[in-house]
Structure formats: C-alpha cells, structure tokens
Amino acid sequence: MGGTESAVEVALGKLDLDAKARLLAGQDTWSLPALPEIGLKSLVMSDGPIGVRGVRWTADDPSVALPSPTALAATWDPELAHRAGVLLAQEARRKGVHVLLAPTVNLHRSPLGGRHFEAYSEDPYLTGRIGAGYVSGVQAGGVGTTVKHFVANDAETDRFTVDNLVSQRALRELYLAPFEHIVENAHPWGIMTAYNTVNGTTMTEHRYLVNEVLRGEWDFDGYNVSDWSAARDTVAAVEGGLDVAMPGPRTVYGEALAKAVRDGEVEEATVDEAVRRVLRLAARVGILEGAEPAVTAPPEPVDGEELAREIARRAFVLVRNERGALPLRANRTVALIGAAARDARVLGGGSATVFPAHVVSPLDGLTAALPDGTLTYTVGADPATELAVADQGFELRAVCRDAAGEVIGTRSVPNGHIQWMGSDLPDGVTHEILHTVELTGTFTPRDSGPHTFGIKGMGRFTLSVAGTTYYDDVQLPTDDSDPFEAMFGAPVPRAQAELVAGEPVEVSLTHVFALPEGVPFKVVTFALAHQEPQRDADELIAEAVESARAADTAVVVVATTERVESEGFDRKDLQLPGRQDDLVRAVAAANPNTVVIVNSGSPVELPWRDDVSAVLLSWFPGQEGGAALADVLTGAHEPGGRLPTTWGALADAPVTQVTPVDGELPYTEGVFIGYRAWEKTGRTPSYPFGHGLGYTDWTYESVDVNGATATIRVRNSGARPGREIVQLYLAPAQPTTDRPGRWLAGFASVEAGPGETTDAVIELPRRAFEIWDEATNGWSFVKGSYEIQVGRSITDRRITATINV
Known part of the structure; x- marks a missing residue:
C-alpha cells in the first residue's frame, strides 16, 4: 500500500460514523468540513471553467477570464488546453481553492442547447482530447478537477427532472466517450454527476453508470460529487455511488446518512468507500496530514493576460475571407460598428461567470492598434433588447440592516449584482440577523433620455431613482420548478426615469432578505438592472451606414446576450437578437469591404454571410478578446481556429428536440448528431465541422500509413508563415446505414514558413474502428477496408489512403 493510501486508511480508522457522514456533505455552498482529529482541512471547491471564481460571487474578487470552452476547442490544441489548466490551477491556489468544478464535456447534441458555450464540441473525440489536456494541466498544478456533467446533460429545459432516453450504443x-477518454488519459480526481435522469434512473443514483462503468470498467479512483442540489435520496444516492452531496448545510447526507446506517438501510462499509475517495482527494490536493500531495512543487508562474490573449487569437475562426479582406491593409480607414464592440461580451451566463479585473473590448483593442485618426465608432444596433445588470456608470455599495433598521455591515459592489452564497457575507453580518440589503449609490448616464431600471430576483423590493420610489412590492417567480431562477432568471423592468448625460443621480434598491423556497443552501441573491435609452433603430443603422460609406473597411461586431446563451434555459432559435441582421445587410450594401465579427459562444444564423467580405467567429473571447482581435485583424497573428461544431440554419439542423414530452426526451437520432447527422440527411450547413481559414495556403502532398500511424506531408504554399490543423477522418469502404459515413479519428497541428514542408504524425486509436455491440454489451472491432481521408474539414478532404484491418 502506497503512502497516500496508507495515510487514507489511518485517517479513516480514526473516524466514527457521524464524522464520516458529515464529511460527505457540504458544510456550506462550496466546502466540506474540516476534521481536525485526523489532520484534515476543509476542502474548497469553485466553479470554472474559464476562470476560478472562488467562494465569493462578486466582481470585488476578480479572476482571470479565459475564452469560452467552445473557443478553447476551436484551437484543436490539447497542449494549449493543458497550459490553460496550469493557469487555472495557479488561480485556484491564489484563491484558496482545492478543486475546480470543470471541465464540461457534454456534447453539442442540438444547436439549441443553451449552455453549449460551456462545452467543447459536437464530436466526442475532439471533446475528449481537449478535456484531457485541460484536466492534466489543472492537476499538474496540484488542483483537482471534476469532469461534468455525467452524463447526457446536453440541454437545459427541465434539467432537474428530464429523463433522457439514450440507447446503450x-x-x-458519443456521450460517455469523452469521459472515458479523460479518465484513461488524464486520470481526473473527480467527476460531477448531473441533475438529469438517464433511462429511468437519476444520475446521482445511477449504480450502473457510476459503479459498474465509471469505477468498474474504467478504474476511476476519484470522488463523485453531485451537481448542486441534484442529490434527492440518501440510500439510493450512496448505494448508487455518490460520494459527496453538495451544497450544504441541508443535504441528503450528514445526519440522514448516519441514521440510514444505524437503521440498517446502508452498510457502513459503503460509507467507508465514499470516505476513502474523499480522503484520497484531500491527500492529492495537500490538505490531509501524513500524506504527500500529488504535486509538491507548483509549475512556473503563468502570465494570465498573455495566455488569455493567445488562446483568443488561436481560437478565432475565419470562415469567410473574400478578395483578401483580412488582414486589414495598413493606413486604411476603419469604421467599427456594433454595441458589442464597445460593451464587450466576453463570457457566457450562469455558473461559468467570473469577474475579470479588466476587459479589453474590440474598440479598446483597435484604438490601441490602429493609427490615430483612422478609426471611427458607431453603435449601429444594440443586441440587448432586455435589461442587463447595472454596470457602466454605476458606483454602488451594499448596506445591510437588521430588523430594527440598524446598519450591521457594508460592502462595496462593483456592479449591481449581489450573490452572497453560504458564509460569504459582509463582516458583522449573519443570516439570522440580516433583514434588508440596500444597493445604494449613484448612476452617471452616458446618454440623455429615458433610462429603464429593473429588478432581478425574488421577494420584496423597493426601487428608487433620483429621489422617486417607483416600485415597492413583492416580485414573484415565473417558473416554480427551477429553484435557481432567482440567480439565472430575467430582470423585470420596474421604473423609467428621464436622465441627463453626465449628471449623477441617486439610486437605491432595497431587498427584504428571505431564503428562496426550494434552494437548500443560504444565498442572498438579487440585482439592480438597467437599460439605456432606446434610440430609434433605423436612425442608429443609418448612422452606421454613413460611417461605413466613408471608410475603406467596415468592421461590424454582432453578438448574442446573456438572455440568449446562459445556464438555465435553452435557445428558442439561432437568430441574432435585435436588428443586427438588418444592420449587417445595410452596412454591406454601403461598403463592399465589410468584415463581420460574430461574438457568440455557439452557432447563430448568418443570413447575410454571402454578402460580406469576411466573417470571423470570435466566440466569447475572454478578458483580452479585443486585444486578440486587433492582433488578428491587423495581421500581426493569423486566426488559428477551426470549427469544433457545425454552423447552420436551424431549419436545416438534423437534431432540434430539447423539450421533454411527459418528462421524457428520447434521443431518437441514436449515434447521428453533429456532422454525422448533417451528412446522413444530405443537408449542407453554412460552415462545416473543422472549417477555418488562415492567412496562408496549404497543399496536402502525401499520406503514408504504417500500422496505426499516419504521416501526412503538407506544404505551406502561401506567402507568410502559418499554422495548419491537419484533420484525419475514417470512412468505411462499405458504408452501412447504422454507422456514420465518416468520423474524426485524429488531428495534429503543424507550423511552417512560406514554401516549407512539414509532417503531421497522427496515431489512429483502436476505438476509431470499434462500435458498441448492444447484443454482447461490449466493444466490437469492425474489420474491413477503410479510407483514410485527410484534409481541412469534414467536407474539404484533400488526400486519401486505403487500409485493411
């Protein structure tokens, strides 16, 4: 028995039943209890995946914000994902966090999935490779990961109750494959089980998938934590392999688990196994006395700003570039257009949210990069058709009072959102004595006109602006089935005030504190929301058109909003919000040299794509997105990304059902999602899986297959250095209706200067030739003839070779 396992057994032997049961239940929102009697410190978890928020959900505690997971996957670079993980481990250690609640490796089953920006790809192999790089990087820094959400948590509608009916094949x-790859290749220290049910059993009680598959077949030796509030039944959960029920203090474990053992419903040996896994995790992250941590010396420090900028530009996908529109020519005038160019959207909504110390917008980045006098800016069209959390122009603080009206604590609030979870309260404040929280301060408008103010949250509120009380009532939930609506629901407009640009006014939003019904942990959550005066859309578009007409190049930034892509709901369509499509059409008609930047975490429809010179997908590009955009637009760096998921019109998308019927959501498409389904149905997407252009050209010269190794020679046939993602697809020579026509089997990135040749070496995994045989309940190696198809995307295949296996 090794040192770690020996220390775990010694510690376990000192614990009584009550201590064991207490260790398996969150003591608050983010941590497990310390057990000083065995030298165990409190284990702290935190949300990711693009940054480490820590235990405080506030902009007062900033974090590095990397690009979205879709962006990371668009780099097709597991080593870059590893470097991102190393940075996040550094951030976790800085914030006293031991375990990162990431990565999300669910698949893009349907483009309507509202949380797809937080997952990687529609392809299980690409997802597994990127996820393994991420996990290995985080854990190389001595911080644990919890790969999530196990499994088939591929949509948000009715996510707490939906029963996803999925064939074993x-x-x-598809859905288990990324988890299996990561367990085998990166050995994660944790897995998070999902809210949803799979084939009749809720995932926090799924003995077969957790105990038999994850732990039995795959030899996973880490801990299994519930998604927050997912655990429902004490006995079924612990028998089903759930180790930790989060969050606390009200969970199905703790006292309830100890009672179940004493009542003879659960064997104490079963509890011991769960405790062993938690102690093993504690040993690995260095908080169990007598056990050497898995990492004794952290990696060299990483510059977070530089890495965020590098990932962003490596992730940007240039899907169209006609007449050499990009890179921009030197000393030409540029008309920058779009609300998102000024007020950048750098990350998706929900639990993935972090608060960077600064954000470089596209306007900031291009202003710094272009010569003075060559850049103009107009709004054009605002995608924000709803209120957003108060931010620009607000200076706010929180004042906490008891029932007698006495001030018991204060805290600065960098924006209008309060989300105090667990023990994260201002000094001197406890939940027991807290009666009201007042968000108070000033707002200095940047535009004159009618400003709309609103409230996000549930309960009694009083809203005042410039000395006038506009609302004093109880705001009720619209969806009683979702206990997290107070966190992720839409703000409700409650006031409109005529304000003058540059003239500060007093604002106040007072909330009477009460714990939300159905939320099993203590949280103070609400927000002051705001919307600027809404100018006539036609006037804004007309101004943008005039600006575009006067410039050599028009650069239009279009975007989604937090009410389009976020945790908690799925998308209704794939359209850009507001009048952004009209804006692009009008600008393109005025200036043939129009470049469009698409600032979204997942696919949107681009009905004007053939009318513009260039289309660049920036995803949610993180805090340095504007600087990275300037790097790419000016040609200092080329856009390095390739599509990790298919982009197309919703009307053509093969899989669109995300809403359960009578509580069930059948995955009737079987193994045909993403490009597999587009090819099977014979439909043509806007941009295929794997597509992406650089600033040079590549010639594919040869492919040589020796055993399980393919060597592909490519030549940079363009005029500047570049990077290419060489993609290898496997196609059976005798297609059958129950298998895809081809699938991604490997990829590699190469770099070369003009005229240079280089080799990409790709190993063909055995699994690429296997299918799951439901008759034998095992993997079956399918012998026969296969064509190795190598190229730049699923549809742009340049060279082939035939192998027989």
Missing part, C-alpha cells in the same frame, strides 16, 4: 460511442 449512443451512450458509449
């Missing part, structure tokens, strides 16, 4: 070949 689709489970194995």
Whole structure:
C-alpha cells in the first residue's frame, strides 16, 4: 500500500460514523468540513471553467477570464488546453481553492442547447482530447478537477427532472466517450454527476453508470460529487455511488446518512468507500496530514493576460475571407460598428461567470492598434433588447440592516449584482440577523433620455431613482420548478426615469432578505438592472451606414446576450437578437469591404454571410478578446481556429428536440448528431465541422500509413508563415446505414514558413474502428477496408489512403 493510501486508511480508522457522514456533505455552498482529529482541512471547491471564481460571487474578487470552452476547442490544441489548466490551477491556489468544478464535456447534441458555450464540441473525440489536456494541466498544478456533467446533460429545459432516453450504443460511442477518454488519459480526481435522469434512473443514483462503468470498467479512483442540489435520496444516492452531496448545510447526507446506517438501510462499509475517495482527494490536493500531495512543487508562474490573449487569437475562426479582406491593409480607414464592440461580451451566463479585473473590448483593442485618426465608432444596433445588470456608470455599495433598521455591515459592489452564497457575507453580518440589503449609490448616464431600471430576483423590493420610489412590492417567480431562477432568471423592468448625460443621480434598491423556497443552501441573491435609452433603430443603422460609406473597411461586431446563451434555459432559435441582421445587410450594401465579427459562444444564423467580405467567429473571447482581435485583424497573428461544431440554419439542423414530452426526451437520432447527422440527411450547413481559414495556403502532398500511424506531408504554399490543423477522418469502404459515413479519428497541428514542408504524425486509436455491440454489451472491432481521408474539414478532404484491418 502506497503512502497516500496508507495515510487514507489511518485517517479513516480514526473516524466514527457521524464524522464520516458529515464529511460527505457540504458544510456550506462550496466546502466540506474540516476534521481536525485526523489532520484534515476543509476542502474548497469553485466553479470554472474559464476562470476560478472562488467562494465569493462578486466582481470585488476578480479572476482571470479565459475564452469560452467552445473557443478553447476551436484551437484543436490539447497542449494549449493543458497550459490553460496550469493557469487555472495557479488561480485556484491564489484563491484558496482545492478543486475546480470543470471541465464540461457534454456534447453539442442540438444547436439549441443553451449552455453549449460551456462545452467543447459536437464530436466526442475532439471533446475528449481537449478535456484531457485541460484536466492534466489543472492537476499538474496540484488542483483537482471534476469532469461534468455525467452524463447526457446536453440541454437545459427541465434539467432537474428530464429523463433522457439514450440507447446503450449512443451512450458509449458519443456521450460517455469523452469521459472515458479523460479518465484513461488524464486520470481526473473527480467527476460531477448531473441533475438529469438517464433511462429511468437519476444520475446521482445511477449504480450502473457510476459503479459498474465509471469505477468498474474504467478504474476511476476519484470522488463523485453531485451537481448542486441534484442529490434527492440518501440510500439510493450512496448505494448508487455518490460520494459527496453538495451544497450544504441541508443535504441528503450528514445526519440522514448516519441514521440510514444505524437503521440498517446502508452498510457502513459503503460509507467507508465514499470516505476513502474523499480522503484520497484531500491527500492529492495537500490538505490531509501524513500524506504527500500529488504535486509538491507548483509549475512556473503563468502570465494570465498573455495566455488569455493567445488562446483568443488561436481560437478565432475565419470562415469567410473574400478578395483578401483580412488582414486589414495598413493606413486604411476603419469604421467599427456594433454595441458589442464597445460593451464587450466576453463570457457566457450562469455558473461559468467570473469577474475579470479588466476587459479589453474590440474598440479598446483597435484604438490601441490602429493609427490615430483612422478609426471611427458607431453603435449601429444594440443586441440587448432586455435589461442587463447595472454596470457602466454605476458606483454602488451594499448596506445591510437588521430588523430594527440598524446598519450591521457594508460592502462595496462593483456592479449591481449581489450573490452572497453560504458564509460569504459582509463582516458583522449573519443570516439570522440580516433583514434588508440596500444597493445604494449613484448612476452617471452616458446618454440623455429615458433610462429603464429593473429588478432581478425574488421577494420584496423597493426601487428608487433620483429621489422617486417607483416600485415597492413583492416580485414573484415565473417558473416554480427551477429553484435557481432567482440567480439565472430575467430582470423585470420596474421604473423609467428621464436622465441627463453626465449628471449623477441617486439610486437605491432595497431587498427584504428571505431564503428562496426550494434552494437548500443560504444565498442572498438579487440585482439592480438597467437599460439605456432606446434610440430609434433605423436612425442608429443609418448612422452606421454613413460611417461605413466613408471608410475603406467596415468592421461590424454582432453578438448574442446573456438572455440568449446562459445556464438555465435553452435557445428558442439561432437568430441574432435585435436588428443586427438588418444592420449587417445595410452596412454591406454601403461598403463592399465589410468584415463581420460574430461574438457568440455557439452557432447563430448568418443570413447575410454571402454578402460580406469576411466573417470571423470570435466566440466569447475572454478578458483580452479585443486585444486578440486587433492582433488578428491587423495581421500581426493569423486566426488559428477551426470549427469544433457545425454552423447552420436551424431549419436545416438534423437534431432540434430539447423539450421533454411527459418528462421524457428520447434521443431518437441514436449515434447521428453533429456532422454525422448533417451528412446522413444530405443537408449542407453554412460552415462545416473543422472549417477555418488562415492567412496562408496549404497543399496536402502525401499520406503514408504504417500500422496505426499516419504521416501526412503538407506544404505551406502561401506567402507568410502559418499554422495548419491537419484533420484525419475514417470512412468505411462499405458504408452501412447504422454507422456514420465518416468520423474524426485524429488531428495534429503543424507550423511552417512560406514554401516549407512539414509532417503531421497522427496515431489512429483502436476505438476509431470499434462500435458498441448492444447484443454482447461490449466493444466490437469492425474489420474491413477503410479510407483514410485527410484534409481541412469534414467536407474539404484533400488526400486519401486505403487500409485493411
């Protein structure tokens, strides 16, 4: 028995039943209890995946914000994902966090999935490779990961109750595949089980998938934590392999688990196994006395700003570039257009949210990069058709009072959102004595006109602006089935005030504190929301058109909003919000040299794509997105990304059902999602899986297959250095209706200067030739003839070779 396991057994032997049961239950929102009697410190978890928020959900505690997971996957670079993980481990250690609640490796089953920006890809192999790089990087820094959400948590509608009906073959070949790859290749220290049910059993009680598959077949030796509030039944959860029920203090474990053992419903040996796994995790992250941590010396420090900028530009996908529109020519005038160019959207909504110390917008980045006098800016069209959390122009603080009206604590609030979870309260404040929280301060408008103010949250509120009380009532939930609506729901407009640009006014939003019904942990959450005066859309578009007409190049930034892509709901369509499509059409008609930057975390429809010179997908590009955009637009760096998921019109998308019927959501498409389904149905997407252009050209010269190794020679046939993502697809020579026509089997990135040749070496995994045989309940190696198809995307295949296996 090794040192770690020996220390775990010694510690376990000192614990009584009550201590064991207490260790398996969150003591608050983010941590497990310390057990000083065995030298165990409190284990702290935190949300990711693009940054480490820590235990405080506030902009007062800033974090590095990397690009979205879709962006990271668009780099097709597991080593870059590893470097991102190393940075996040550094951030976790800085914030006293031991375990990162990431990465999300669910698949893009349907483009309507509202949380797809937080997952990687529609392809299980690409997802597994990027996820393994991320996990290995985080854990190389001595911080644990929890790969999530296990499994088939691929949409948000009714996510707490939906029963996803998935065939065993689709489970194995698609949805379990990324988890299996990561367990085998990166050895994660944790897995998070999902809210949803799979084939009749809720995932926090799924003995077969957790105990038999994850732990039995795959030899996973880490801990299994519930998604927050997912655990429902004490006995079924612990028998089903759930180790930790989060969050606390009200969970199905703790006292309830100890009672179940004493009542003879659960064997204490079962509890011991769960405790062993938690102690093993504690040993690995260095908080169990007598056990050497898995990492004794952290990696060299990483510059977070530089890495965020590098990932962003490596992730940007240039899907169209006609007449050499990009890179921009030197000393030409540029008309920058779009609300998102000024007020950048750098990350998606929900639990993935972090608060960077600064954000470089596209306007900031291009202003710094272009010569003085060559850049103009107009709003054009605002995608924000709803209120957003108060931010620009607000100076706010929180004042906490008891029932007698006495001030018991204060805290600065960098924006209008309060989300105090667990023990994260201002000094001197406890939940027991807290009666009201007042958000108070000033707002200095940047535009004159009618400003709309609103409230996000549930309960009694009083809203005043410039000395006038506009609302004093109880705001009720609109969806009683979602206990997290107070956190992720839409703000409700409650006031409109005529204000003058540059003239500060007093604002106040007072909330009477009460714990939300159905939320099993203590949280103070609400927000002051705001919307600027809404100018006539036609006037804004006309101004943008005039600006575009006067410039050599028009650069239009279009975007989604937090009410389009966020945790908690799925998308209704793939359209850009507001009048942004009209804006692009009008600008393109005025200036043939129009470049569009698409600032979204997942696919949107681009009905004007053939009318503009260039289209660049920036995803949610993180805090340095504007600087990275300037790097790419000016040609200092080329856009390095390739599509990790298919982009197309919703009307053509093969899989669109995300809403359960009578509580069930059948995955009737089987193994045909993403490009597999587009090819099977014969439909043509806007941009295919794997597509992406650089600033040079590549010639594919040869492919040589020796055993399980393919060597592909490519030549940079363009005029500047570049990077290419060489993609290898496997296609059976005798297609059958129950298998995709081809699938991604490997990829590699190469770099070369003009005229240079280089080799990409790709190993063909055995699994690429296997299918799950439901008759034998095992993997079956399918012998026969296969064509190795190598190229730049699923549809742009340049060279082939035939192998027989």
